[in-house]
Structure formats: structure tokens, C-alpha cells
Amino acid sequence: MPVIRAxxxxxxxxxxxxxxxxxxxxxxxxxxxxxxVIVTTDDETLAGYGLTFTIGRGTDLVVxxxxxxxxxxxxxxxxxxxxxxxxxxxTLTSDTQLRWLGPxxxxxxxxxxxxxxxxxxxxxxxxxxxxxxxLAEMSPHDLxxxxxxxxxxxxxxxxxxxxxxxxxxxxxxxxxxxxxxVGYPCYTTSPGWLGxxxxxxxxxxxxxxxxxxxxxxxxxxxxLDDDRRRCAITREAIxxxxxxMLDANQVWDVPQAIEWVKALAEFKPLWIExxxxxxxxxxxxxxxxxxxxxxxxxxxHGHNRVMFKQLLQAKAIDFCQIDSCRLASINEILTVLxxxxxxxxxxxxxxxxxxxxxLVQHLAIFDYVAVSGSLDGRVAEYVDHLHENFxxxxxxxxxxxxxxxxxxxSARMHDASLARFSFPDGGYWTERASAETPVDLLGTP
Amino acid sequence: MPVIRAxxxxxxxxxxxxxxxxxxxxxxxxxxxxxxVIVTTDDETLAGYGLTFTIGRGTDLVVxxxxxxxxxxxxxxxxxxxxxxxxxxxTLTSDTQLRWLGPxxxxxxxxxxxxxxxxxxxxxxxxxxxxxxxLAEMSPHDLxxxxxxxxxxxxxxxxxxxxxxxxxxxxxxxxxxxxxxVGYPCYTTSPGWLGxxxxxxxxxxxxxxxxxxxxxxxxxxxxLDDDRRRCAITREAIxxxxxxMLDANQVWDVPQAIEWVKALAEFKPLWIExxxxxxxxxxxxxxxxxxxxxxxxxxxHGHNRVMFKQLLQAKAIDFCQIDSCRLASINEILTVLxxxxxxxxxxxxxxxxxxxxxLVQHLAIFDYVAVSGSLDGRVAEYVDHLHENFxxxxxxxxxxxxxxxxxxxSARMHDASLARFSFPDGGYWTERASAETPVDLLGTP
Numbered sequence: 033m034p035v036i037r038a039x040x041x042x043x044x045x046x047x048x049x050x051x052x053x054x055x056x057x058x059x060x061x062x063x064x065x066x067x068x069v070i071v072t073t074d075d076e077t078l079a080g081y082g083l084t085f086t087i088g089r090g091t092d093l094v095v096x097x098x099x100x101x102x103x104x105x106x107x108x109x110x111x112x113x114x115x116x117x118x119x120x121x122x123t124l125t126s127d128t129q130l131r132w133l134g135p136x137x138x139x140x141x142x143x144x145x146x147x148x149x150x151x152x153x154x155x156x157x158x159x160x161x162x163x164x165x166x167l168a169e170m171s172p173h174d175l176x177x178x179x180x181x182x183x184x185x186x187x188x189x190x191x192x193x194x195x196x197x198x199x200x201x202x203x204x205x206x207x208x209x210x211x212x213x214v215g216y217p218c219y220t221t222s223p224g225w226l227g228x229x230x231x232x233x234x235x236x237x238x239x240x241x242x243x244x245x246x247x248x249x250x251x252x253x254x255x256l257d258d259d260r261r262r263c264a265i266t267r268e269a270i271x272x273x274x275x276x277m278l279d280a281n282q283v284w285d286v287p288q289a290i291e292w293v294k295a296l297a298e299f300k301p302l303w304i305e306x307x308x309x310x311x312x313x314x315x316x317x318x319x320x321x322x323x324x325x326x327x328x329x330x331x332x333h334g335h336n337r338v339m340f341k342q343l344l345q346a347k348a349i350d351f352c353q354i355d356s357c358r359l360a361s362i363n364e365i366l367t368v369l370x371x372x373x374x375x376x377x378x379x380x381x382x383x384x385x386x387x388x389x390x391l392v393q394h395l396a397i398f399d400y401v402a403v404s405g406s407l408d409g410r411v412a413e414y415v416d417h418l419h420e421n422f423x424x425x426x427x428x429x430x431x432x433x434x435x436x437x438x439x440x441x442s443a444r445m446h447d448a449s450l451a452r453f454s455f456p457d458g459g460y461w462t463e464r465a466s467a468e469t470p471v472d473l474l475g476t477p
Numbered sequence: 478m479p480v481i482r483a484x485x486x487x488x489x490x491x492x493x494x495x496x497x498x499x500x501x502x503x504x505x506x507x508x509x510x511x512x513x514v515i516v517t518t519d520d521e522t523l524a525g526y527g528l529t530f531t532i533g534r535g536t537d538l539v540v541x542x543x544x545x546x547x548x549x550x551x552x553x554x555x556x557x558x559x560x561x562x563x564x565x566x567x568t569l570t571s572d573t574q575l576r577w578l579g580p581x582x583x584x585x586x587x588x589x590x591x592x593x594x595x596x597x598x599x600x601x602x603x604x605x606x607x608x609x610x611x612l613a614e615m616s617p618h619d620l621x622x623x624x625x626x627x628x629x630x631x632x633x634x635x636x637x638x639x640x641x642x643x644x645x646x647x648x649x650x651x652x653x654x655x656x657x658x659v660g661y662p663c664y665t666t667s668p669g670w671l672g673x674x675x676x677x678x679x680x681x682x683x684x685x686x687x688x689x690x691x692x693x694x695x696x697x698x699x700x701l702d703d704d705r706r707r708c709a710i711t712r713e714a715i716x717x718x719x720x721x722m723l724d725a726n727q728v729w730d731v732p733q734a735i736e737w738v739k740a741l742a743e744f745k746p747l748w749i750e751x752x753x754x755x756x757x758x759x760x761x762x763x764x765x766x767x768x769x770x771x772x773x774x775x776x777x778h779g780h781n782r783v784m785f786k787q788l789l790q791a792k793a794i795d796f797c798q799i800d801s802c803r804l805a806s807i808n809e810i811l812t813v814l815x816x817x818x819x820x821x822x823x824x825x826x827x828x829x830x831x832x833x834x835x836l837v838q839h840l841a842i843f844d845y846v847a848v849s850g851s852l853d854g855r856v857a858e859y860v861d862h863l864h865e866n867f868x869x870x871x872x873x874x875x876x877x878x879x880x881x882x883x884x885x886x887s888a889r890m891h892d893a894s895l896a897r898f899s900f901p902d903g904g905y906w907t908e909r910a911s912a913e914t915p916v917d918l919l920g921t922p
Contacts (some may be wrong), residue, residue, distance in 0.1 A: 059573045134583050
């Protein structure tokens with residue numbers, strides 16, 4: 033019955049560059065940001081909220097793209113959407129003039145993620161369920177109908193997709209019960225930003241261990257001597273049995289990646305993440321062969337399902353790191369979860385930023401309950417930043433995401449946060465602009 | 478001495494969808510468009526003009542991105558730029574906040590192509606040479622310094638790049654003389670758009686043969702029976718000895734591509750172009766193995782040098798189709814030309830659209846003169862649309878591009894064309910808007 037009546041898309045930016053939260057070898061000064069979509073209906077108690085994550089300048093481009101794409105939702109009946117989110121996806125991806133600007137990548141794809149994330153939030157709220165549960169309760173047939181299987185049939189047919197889902201159907205409730213008891217395991221990246229000094233690194237590693245984390249991730253790739261020293265500090269702080277992961281954020285060429293990772297191998301990292309260009313499938317495969325037993329992880333910049341298909345076909349990765357805001361929401365993420373299940377590679381979602389943790393907890397839980405059926409080698413990222421801006425923030429207890437219970441996809445921000453951090457007119461940014469030199473034409477100073 | 482003082486970026490759209498020019502299996506109603514960059518200096522006789530090609534809606538996004546990126550050029554000295562276009566490229570690609578929106582793909586990459594195309598046009602005008610000649614006269618060392626070799630060193634080192642260029646150095650003038658005599662060979666796509674009826678196809682094929690073309694390309698992929706009939710008409714019209722190429726514009730999955738191309742093999746196509754997702758390197762390799770001796774061509778949507786590197790490493794293509802507006806101008810195109818030369822795959826540039834022919838003639842000529850040194854298997858695309866809008870339009874004579882002699886990169890449009898087709902305020906669009914139903918929120922009606 034409820035019908036979508038209006039769309040609002042906001043440019044929201046948090047000044048994280050001031051504290052070097054989020055600093056890595058490629059992104060030294062990101063301001064964690066979001067293109068934030070609000071879908072309202074003629075039922076004033078029902079709205080949908082979604083976002084895609086960005087790091088500052090250019091968020092305005094994503095907002096403009098999302099605003100165009102979201103117009104296609106106006107007039108849609110929410111119950112009809114709920115019954116057929118495959119059609120909603122096909123409608124939103126049907127504009128071939130916009131397609132030219134990707135296709136299926138870059139600004140017009142991540143803006144689509146924001147719009148579709150809001151649409152999925154909306155239908156889950158309408159159903160009165162957290163999104164992971166809405167998905168987990170769908171039939172294998174209906175799930176396969178939602179997944180975008182275009183361009184992947186050489187690796188996964190619709191029948192295979194349904195078979196993977198059907199095999200887990202009878203035992204879903206046991207896995208839900210298990211997660212409701214212990215949560216979904218996560219790791220922390222909070223200690224390891226590249227801009228933090230040794231003392232802060234050591235202190236935060238200690239705090240992470242005290243909080244129960246047994247997986248800790250460190251940014252590397254700017255300077256090898258620094259990396260060796262920081263790895264030593266971290267290994268000392270976390271002990272020999274906990275897991276250390278390394279993240280290079282794409283700074284290396286393939287030969288350099290191999291050399292550098294070998295020089296850090298003595299610290300026994302579980303994985304090296306984003307060792308080179310995210311587009312370099314064959315490069316990742318080469319690196320993986322050379323640096324084993326260190327695993328290779330990538331995917332936060334994997335721009336669509338075709339890239340993940342190939343990473344799996346080429347045996348290029350040990351850990352598949354989907355992103356909730358770069359892939360085109362559930363319709364494309366589900367395809368990647370199915371591919372990973374077929375190729376028997378664990379999915380360890382990328383999170384952090386702003387809102388990513390809120391979103392990926394649903395994906396990790398759904399993956400375990402309905403797609404992979406396994407927790408082996410699985411651990412979702414967690415970063416302790418900016419959760420205070422969310423109405424239903426994720427909750428981590430004993431190094432595990434507590435299973436969400438509120439309806440929706442958890443991405444709704446507080447009105448007060450939107451008022452303060454909307455760019456450039458929110459309270460924070462107008463105060464800052466009047467306090468210092470004028471904001472330049474490109475965006476944040 | 479001259480210094481860049483101002484940047485203007487225009488949204489220019491031509492209503493090609495009315496005539497179904499440019500219609501293919503994926504893009505049924507494109508309005509050929511451009512994000513068009515004008516760089517002005519304090520010398521009023523010196524300006525640079527560049528563009529990236531789009532097909533309608535969303536051009537505004539590319540314009541906004543280009544406007545941001547081009548700000549970085551303001552204050553640059555044109556002679557300093559001319560001496561070190563590698564630095565200009567690195568400056569324009571240094572914004573890591575914008576990088577997140579790709580990286581190196583989609584809106585922020587094609588907008589960068591527009592800006593850099595204008596910068597290269599500017600320095601070639603300053604040098605008083607057509608761009609192909611400016612490049613051809615650079616030393617191997619200087620050219621290698623201009624090329625973006627990041628992420629390709631596993632396939633091509635800087636030393637190898639210089640060696641490829643140095644080997645051809647002594648014989649450049651012979652190849653220039655040859656092209657000045659006979660031009661650079663091209664093929665035509667004008668007869669083969671999917672929206673044309675059989676009669677128009679037959680007539681245009683006859684005209685192409687009469688004009689001297691021995692390579693003709695046909696759009697396929699919507700309906701197999703139609704394709705078989707249209708291939709038969711074309712083969713009959715062009716005879717057994719001329720070359721027929723097919724272009725599917727990404728409509729197939731891998732297994733379907735193989736099946737469909739086999740069903741058209743009797744018409745002896747030289748290549749099948751874009752048989753599947755442009756991101757599917759391994760898929761193209763599979764298709765190539767299956768459909769030989771039909772060749773595989775792709776690249777117009779190859780979004781950066783890393784994708785081309787892999788297409789070559791995976792032996793996925795027989796013909797490498799660079800695009801002048803999707804790769805980040807000369808700095809990245811040069812890398813792909815060098816990679817193709819090393820892997821011994823002929824480069825056959827994609828053109829058509831608006832302005833692409835004007836641009837790619839420089840690339841094809843430079844490739845022959847200085848990088849590949851060969852014309853074997855090389856033929857550049859030519860489409861006879863919209864050239865009347867350019868100040869220095871490309872000239873095709875006896876199925877070959879006549880070597881350009883005017884300074885610059887040939888992308889400058891007539892002021893009258895800009896005034897008429899600027900969107901949404903140009904004369905054509907305001908007349909059309911008042912003549913029919915209002916233009917909708919998304920862009921063109």
C-alpha cells in the first residue's frame with residue numbers, strides 16, 4: 033500500500049582527517065563521508081535510509097548521481113517492491129545513457145549502491161525485520177531471482193545458485209540460534225592507522241587484546257623500516273597466537289608487493305590486503321603464489337561481481353572482502369556471496385568508514401545463515417569510529433557483532449548528525465569555514 | 478610564458494537518438510554528447526580544447542568532475558607543462574579523496590581524460606604542432622617519463638619501454654613520409670547500426686564499398702535470426718574479400734557469446750568486438766579460444782591500463798581497441814600502446830561518437846610512427862557523424878585518415894555548435910523543450 037513519494041540525498045562529511053583516523057598508505061587525509069539517501073512514503077511512519085561511503089571531495093558527484101537514479105523509485109508501491117526486489121534493481125540499472133559512465137563502476141555504481149541500500153532498508157522496515165532476517169527467510173528460488181547473475185553464468189548458473197541456497201535451507205535456524213548466542217566474529221583495524229605513532233599503536237593494541245580481539249589489522253606500505261618496527265610492536269603487544277593482518281591499500285606494483293610482503297613474513301601475518309591495484313586480478317594471483325603461506329585478501333574496491341568472479345576463477349584470493357557500498361547492494365552482493373561459496377573462499381567483509389559496520393553485520397550474518405553455512409576463516413572488519421551518529425549502531429561484544437534486531441539495514445543517521453555534518457551547510461562546516469581560511473572550490477580545505 | 482588563467486567546462490549533447498545513429502544492442506537511444514573543456518591562458522591567442530565522449534544523461538556529472546579537476550591547472554605555466562607533462566598528469570591524479578570514487582575508472586577517470594586531452598591540445602598548440610607530431614618528435618626517454626607505468630612493471634619496465642621506442646627512433650621519418658602519402662587506414666561503422674533497416678544497411682554498405690572501404694563493421698547481438706540475415710546482406714554487398722567485423726556491445730554472457738559467434742562464423746567475420754562485459758578478462762580469453770579463427774576485439778570500455786595489461790597477459794584479445802576518452806589521455810594511452818607493442822597485438826582504436834575520430838587519428842599515427850612501427854592488422858575506426866561541428870575535422874580519403882597538419886589535438890568545436898547544442902541552455906535544446914513535453918528531471922526526454 034505505501035507508495036514512495038519523495039527522495040532526499042544529502043552530502044554528509046565527517047572531519048576525520050584532523051585526527052588521521054583512517055590514514056593509510058594511499059589515503060593520507062580522508063574525511064569519512066557519505067552520500068546519504070532518504071526515501072519517504074505516503075505513510076509518514078515508513079521511510080528508508082541508505083548510504084554509500086566516500087572520503088570527502090567528490091561526494092557531491094555521488095549525491096548528484098544518486099539523486100537522478102533515485103527518481104526512478106518515485107511512485108513505486110513498497111509492498112510490490114518487497115515482493116520483487118529483482119525488478120527494482122533492473123529498473124534502476126536500465127538507463128543505458130548512465131551505463132556508459134561506468135559501466136557498473138565508479139560514481140554511477142556507488143551512487144546506485146546508496147539508492148538500493150535505501151530501498152532494501154525500506155522494504156525490511158516494511159516487513160518489520162532486520163535485513164539479514166528478511167533475506168534469511170526468503171526461499172532459495174526468490175533469492176536467486178533477486179541476485180544479478182548477468183555475466184557470471186560461466187562460473188555460476190541460476191540452478192547452481194539455487195542448489196547452494198537449498199542445501200542450507202533446513203539448518204538455517206540452528207545457525208541463527210548460534211549467532212544470537214555468540215555474535216558474529218570480528219576483527220579490529222582501530223589500532224593500526226598509518227598516521228598513529230608507535231606509542232598510540234602499542235596502547236591501542238593492548239586495549240584491543242583486553243577487549244577480547246584475537247584479530248588485529250595494521251596499515252602498511254609507506255616505508256619498509258617503519259612497517260617492520262610497527263609489525264614488531266604489534267606482534268609483541270598481541271602475542272604469538274593472535275592474528276595479525278596487514279593492509280597496503282594498493283600502493284605496490286606486483287614485484288614490489290612480493291618483495292615487501294616477504295620482508296614482513298617473519299611477523300606471521302594472516303593476510304596481506306590490497307597489495308596492488310584492485311583491478312589486477314592476474315597480479316593478485318601472482319602475488320598469492322609468491323607470498324604463501326601469507327594469504328591474499330582484496331575486494332573493498334572490487335567494483336562489481338565480474339571482478340569477483342575472476343578473482344575466484346584465477347585463484348587470486350584467500351579472503352573475499354566484499355564492500356556494502358561499492359557493489360550494487362544486496363542484488364549484486366548476493367551474487368558474490370554465492371560465487372565465494374561455490375569456490376569455497378571465505379567472505380570477510382570490509383567495514384569501517386562511516387556506516388559500513390552497521391551494514392556489513394547484516395551481510396556476514398546472512399552469509400553464514402543462508403549461503404556459506406560456515407564460520408571457518410570468517411571474520412568481519414570492525415572499526416570503532418562514528419557509530420554515535422547512527423540510530424541503530426552496531427554493537428560489538430567480546431569481539432563479535434551482536435545480531436541486530438531492529439527492522440531495516442541499520443544505516444539511519446541521527447537528525448542531529450545530519451544537521452551538524454551536512455556539507456557544506458551543516459553546523460560543523462559553516463563554523464569551520466568562518467573560523468579559518470575560506471573553503472576552496474574543490475571541497476573541504 | 479603563457480599561464481593558464483581560466484577553465485570552462487560545457488555539457489554538449491547532440492540529439493542522435495532521433496535517427497538511431499549509434500544504436501546497438503546495449504545502447505538503443507544514445508544522444509552523443511561530450512564534457513567539453515576549454516583552457517584559456519593570459520595569451521589570448523592560445524587556448525586548449527579537450528573532451529570526453531558520453532551518450533547523454535549523466536554528462537552533467539562528468540562536467541562537474543572535470544570542473545573540479547581542471548582547477549588544478551590554473552596558474553600553471555604552459556611552457557613548463559610542455560616540458561614535463563608527466564608532472565601535470567601526476568598533479569591531476571594526486572587527489573586521493575577523488576581517487577576513492579574510482580579508483581581510475583568511471584566518472585572521475587573519464588572527466589580526467591577530458592581535462593588532460595585539453596592540456597595536451599594546449600601544449601601541442603603552444604608547440605605549433607599537431608599532437609601526433611609533438612609526440613613523435615619526443616625522445617624515447619621523455620616519452621617513457623610521460624607514460625604512467627604504475628601497476629604495469631610486472632609486464633613492462635621503464636627500460637623495456639625506452640627500448641621499444643628507441644628501436645624505432647632511426648626510422649620514424651620514413652613512416653611519417655609513408656602516412657603523409659597514403660594516410661592511416663580506417664574502417665567504417667556507419668552502415669551497421671542496429672536501428673537501421675535492411676534497405677538502409679544494403680545501401681550504406683554499397684556506398685562504403687564505392688568509397689573504397691575494405692573493412693566494414695556491423696552491430697549484432699539483439700536477435701540471432703536478424704543478425705544472420707544482416708550478415709548475409711552485408712557479405713553479399715561487400716563481397717567475399719573485404720573484411721566484415723561484428724560488434725556485440727557487451728550483451729552476452731560468456732557461453733552465449735561463444736554460441737552466437739559460432740552461429741555467425743560462416744559469414745567469416747574478422748573479429749567479434751565486446752562479446753561480453755568489458756571487465757571480464759578471463760571471459761574474453763575463454764571466448765577467444767572457442768571462436769578462433771574469428772578474432773576477439775575489445776577495449777573501448779577498458780577503463781585503465783591495468784585492464785589492458787591483463788587482457789594482453791591473458792592472451793584474451795587479437796585486436797586492442799584503445800579509447801581516446803576513457804583512458805586518461807596520452808599519459809595512460811602511451812602505456813597501453815607500449816604494452817600492446819610488447820605483446821605484439823595490433824592496436825585498432827575505437828572511434829565514432831563525437832570527436833573520437835578527430836582524436837584517435839593522432840593516436841594511430843603516433844603508434845605506427847613511434848611505438849609499433851607496423852600497419853599489419855591495424856585499422857582505425859571511422860564513423861561519418863558530427864564532424865561538421867569541429868574546427869579541424871578529420872578528413873578521410875580513400876578509406877584512410879589524412880595526416881592532420883594543424884596544431885593541437887583536433888578536438889576544438891565551432892562556437893556555433895557549442896551555442897546550439899550546449900545542454901540544457903543551447904538553442905537546439907531550448908527550442909525542443911518549448912516544442913514538446915517538458916524535459917524530465919533526469920536530462921534529455
